[in-house]
Amino acid sequence: MAHRFDPTILREYDVRGVFGDTLGPDDARALGRSFATRVRRHGGRRIAVGCDGRISSPLLEHALVEGLTASGVDVVRIGLGPTPMLYFAEASMEDVQGGIQVTGSHNPANHNGFKLVHAGHPVFGAELRRLGDMAAAGDWLDGVGRWERREILTGYVERLLSGLDGAARDGLGALRIGWDAGNGAAGPAIEALTARLPGEHHLLFTAVDGTFPHHHPDPTEERNLADLRALVAAKRLDFGVAFDGDGDRIGVVDAMGRIIWGDQLLMIFAEDVLRDRPGATVLADVKASGALFRRIAELGGRPEMAPTGHSVIKSRMKPIGAPLAGEMTGHLFFADRWYGFDDALYAALRLMAASVRLGRSVTALRSAMPELASTPELRIPTTDQRKFAVVAEVRERLARQGAQVTTVDGVRVDRPDGWWLLRASNTQPMLSARAESADPAGLGRLLAEMDAHLAESGVVRPG
Template sequence: MSHVFHPSILREYDIRGVFGETLEVEDARAVGRSFGTMVARRGGHRVVVGRDGRTSSPLLEHALVEGLVASGIDVVRIGVGPTPMLYYAEASMPEVQGGVQVTGSHNPADHNGFKLVFEGSALFGTDIFDLGRLAGEGDWISGSGRVEEADVLPGYVERLLQGLDGVDRAALSVLRIAWDAGNGAAGPAIEALVARLPGEHVLLHTIVDGHFPNHHPDPTVEANLSDLREAVARGSLDFGLAFDGDGDRIGAIDSTGRVVWGDQLLAIFAEDLLRNRPGATVIADVKASSALFHRIAELGGRPEMWKTGHSLIKSRMKQTGSPLAGEMTGHICFGDPYYGFDDAIYAAVQLMAATVRLGRSLTELRDAMPEMKNTPELRFAAPPGRRLAVVEEVLGRLRAAGARVTDIDGARVDTPDGWWLLRASNTQDMLVVRAESRSEEGLARLLAQVDAQLAASGCVRGPEAAH
């Protein structure tokens, strides 16, 4: 037997599609067979499996487990929970070598997919495509694994609470915070955590509901923060926290309702970290604000710009030994003494701790940041088959013109007005643009440069497309 996946679902960082259209139950079974085979050939024999709250997740999880067991892999099922809880289980449970989370992440309710990890490292890139190759060739090991169930939520919450060890409890007890789980898989973990936290806490949308009846669970879209903003204003709270559908992306607003974006949160975490870890490397993706890199250097750290993608960021952390990394999209990764994976709930705990240790409210920390004018991440369809070529053509012209360009992931160009970025999406046939300046006029000039470069390659920016 063999299996061929729809060509669109094998992505750079995970496996993802529209359930009933590009992603079917048989795909889940084939993922289990292929991942089980890969784990077994690398010396493993036990895998932990979790799922989010989407309506299609039980079916996909059942078929995934069938595929793993048919490859001779023993499976530990941990049920519904955030992806970071799956990562925690994989890292902390004895005799477990790999993990799979069934999740559609921050995507619409009819989407779903799989995030995979082996021996503490995310599977991405060539490993993802190797799974497809194994399935296409039917190159599967056969066996008869066993299935057991485990409740890891209490242990996970206990580990989250350790993030507050040594923090002044009296100062924590005066914090007043709103938490919006967006009806995503993080809801029960947030409820269990908050029940044991000092301070006053307001919980929103913690009931897991795969239809997402209140708002879409993506905290990087400001419109999705309106309930949180209202709760903070109504209660005169210190700040609000929001989470995506599987709990690995964090969003935040301060007491005035301003969004504190992922790269701004990373600047706060860097300030907290570098007081005790001077000279440490802090990694941020190529879409992050220049203000972040300047701030890390100013604080005595070593800023490193890296490729966009949570799996790529986590891999780079391991290579460099960096204790902190993140993306503009709200994936924040804490290394030693944590595990180095992106965990939005742990990031929330660390934000509480940082405001106490730094002796300033989130609003005061946000006030101290430079006001930059920037675009959101602008995504638009690339000309057919030209996604990578357009970026290479632009890079060639920029180099020939002597521009200050960073080519680690696309073209990031520094000018007196600020910077702009053009890169090819790793997950879709899209081009991605972002720009930042200190003035609206400067931002307009940066976007004009982008448009001129695109025109020189025979394409135009827009219309913007969804993730």
């Protein structure tokens, strides 16, 4: 029987909706049938499935497996864990040709969804929409697949540890680190990992709880880092790391309590990676600081600006051989000693290792960065139907003005005193904005220009 997905849930990078409203077991079952059919038509026969700790995840995982097996693929169920553990399973199990993680990522507790990978490549954009078309047409193969359970956590932790070189690992013993799992799916892996690491480790909220009782697991929101900041200050730690609900995004607080944002982390990682890979390309998303692109070039690398989106960046890294990439949102990608997918646990290890190899504390590395006047990511509520139209209207007005604009993702406007960005979120009914200047006065001018354009399109940025 054919199935139509709610039009709002097939997002650019993944499938995501409100459980019991726009997303339910029938959607999971239909997605399983479409994905299994795709994998079989490409010669595959076995898929790994994992899930996060949300209350709705077991029910959706069960329905997903029903759909996959009904279209004739076998399923390896790896159980509860972070999304990177599912990516690792798909990359390391020789008899597996694809994977699906049931996860709502950093969204509210009543949301859920799916992230898909096939033959080492993320499934997103037009490929996701094709799965929806297959479901609407009932274009599914039939079959009788089987499922089995495999324990992967131990192997995943072992592989994380092996991703450190010996010299860096030897130097970790002097470090004192705080870890905030936010009651997300990475908690058990963090416990297992830190038990094996040298140094001193203080853990917060590693018990998986889909209601997220302590704080929401989104490390890009400053208020969600309050507990980690307090831990770092109380214990006088070197730095602290926080994770989103499915463990593919990282947040960092240094010894002074300063947040080190995704593009600033990428400056640290670029310095470390480019020592061994001179001339390599380093990708960063369109929301990243201009200081990052300048720093990559200073270090002898080739900076490249990419559209925002973990799936987009992963797909771009492979054909150009980039060893490193990152986003403002804390998705960080290492193809250097790792697989090229976003893994916040591995990023935490690499941050420790970079501090050791570069011979400077994370706090010192942060202090050496230029102090610019900038905004965090600004989120401006609108509707899914209106957000892309607003960006198009702003782009047209800027073109008429002859402004210097980069259109790799939305509009990034360069002015003598800095830049501002406006783009449509691909995951939420919002516009995303950011601005940066050398000083507060310049920042104010840039924001005023952006606000004027928004106002012409009938949108007001929240104060």
